[in-house]
Each structure stands twice: as structure tokens, then as C-alpha cells.
Amino acid sequence: MGDTEFVIEPGRQDVVMVRMFDAPPDVVFRVVTDPELIPRWWGPRLLTTRVDRMEVRPGGQWRYANVDSGGREYYFRGVYHDIVVPERFVRTWQYEGTPEEVALETVTLEAVDGGTRYVAQSVHQSVQARDAIVRADGPRGGRESMDRLAELLTTRP
């Protein structure tokens, strides 16, 4: 299992996360767009994830709840835009606690050596907004999700 790389250049609005998976793009795409499988890989290991809504089509909405051990819930949501199976999807992201902050995520799946090069690029509204998320250790959640997704893929879900 490889490692997750981040590209976070100074003065830019985006965060790029890159990960190699030992499964072809059609499998990775199917897994990451399947609402039933989201709770098995999405988010930090310490939290439970529940899918309230996940309409994988242009204009379709998604909403996940992260639930901590005390039962507190934290909601993330957004809207799917362009979807090209199994190559790419674009969706927006909002944490419901700060709805004024919206990010635009473009996920690209490329076939490489029988596996998949997964690139998730998130563009934020400002450099400040991006930097605040990086300071708050936002990439850690992404890295943990990528590790969990790699583990899930080894089970041939």
C-alpha cells in the first residue's frame, strides 16, 4: 500500500491529494460512488459516517454525517456536477457549520500499471480559506480516508 501525497503550493487556492490504488479505475470509481460503501472508508477512523443523501448525477446532492463517540453529529454536504464514469467526477463541498465556505472538488481516476492513480483536487474560495483548512489538519482526514479506501479495495468489495 502506498502513501498519500499532497501538493499544497503557497499562494494558491487548492489542495491536491494523490494516491495509487491496486485496483482498476472502474472498481475504484464504483466503490467511491456507492452510498453503501461510504461508511466503510470515508472520514477519520475515530468517527462513524452515515450517508443521509448521495445522488451521483449532475445536480444531485450528497450529505454525510460524521458521528463521534458522544453521539455528536457533524454534517458535510454538496452537489455533484460533471460525472464521467470511470474517469472523473466534480462535486462541491460544504461543512454545514460554515456554509459560506464552499470548495470545488475534481476527482480524476487514471489507469496506471493495472492500478489507479486517484487525484482529488479541491479548490477553495480563497488562499486564506485553503490555508485555514490546512492549518486545521484537514489533509489528515483525507489521508486516513485514502488508507481506509486502500484497505477496503483489498477485500474486493
Added chain:
Amino acid sequence: MGDTEFVIEPGRQDVVMVRMFDAPPDVVFRVVTDPELIPRWWGPRLLTTRVDRMEVRPGGQWRYANVDSGGREYYFRGVYHDIVVPERFVRTWQYEGTPEEVALETVTLEAVDGGTRYVAQSVHQSVQARDAIVRADGPRGGRESMDRLAELLTTRP
């Protein structure tokens, strides 16, 4: 009537458009979110604009057609996200000819000297995507819309 300013910094993903209007934010906000008024200011003067859909609420969709003198139609669409009347709204943008390209627009209205400082910031997925739009004279359409909006506002719509 003032001029429209653009901030387009090298190596960044965004275009910022700034315009002063001689009307308070509540009036400007009402006008720019009213589907009935969109055809009177949105887009280049040489084209007709038709509103096919405009649901100004989080998750609501919008779709405008630009129609040229030969009857050809060009569609733009997206989804409204955060909306705070009369201060701000966030929405996505896609030209239907290139659905893989999505931009995230944040419009901010600030009361200044009895008028409104209108700031529309558009973040694109990449510097290349932004630069291509700038090269294709994208800001010209924005400037023309801002001039038309200023004219419309003088009629106290």
C-alpha cells in the same frame, strides 16, 4: 456610472470582478436574484438571454440560454449554494459545452456611501482553465453585464 475592475493575478485560479452601483445592497441583491429581470442585464448586449430555471436557494439549480441572432442557443447552468440576503451568494457555473469545467462564484454586496460595492469572485479548477477563459475574453461578458445592470438600476426596477 463607474467602471468595472478586474483582478486577475498571475498563477492564481480566480478572477475577481468589482463594480460600484448607485443603489443599496438590498435593491441590487433583489435585482440580481430575480429571474424576471435577468434577461434585462445578464450577458452580452448582442445576445438574448432566457431563464430556463433559477431556484435561488441552497441546492437550487439555475440555467440560462444565450440566444444569438441566428437562433443558436448557448446554455449556462449551475447550482446555488450559500445565500445570505442581501450580503452574499455562492453558486457554481458551467458552460454546457464543456461540463467538465466548473467554476465557483462568490458574489458579495457591501454597502458603501449609499451604494453597493459588488464583488464577484470566480474560482476555476486550474490556472490553465482560468487563463483560457481570460484569453477568450470572458471578462468582457462580465463587464457588459455590469454596465447593463447599472443602467437597469437607474430605472428603479
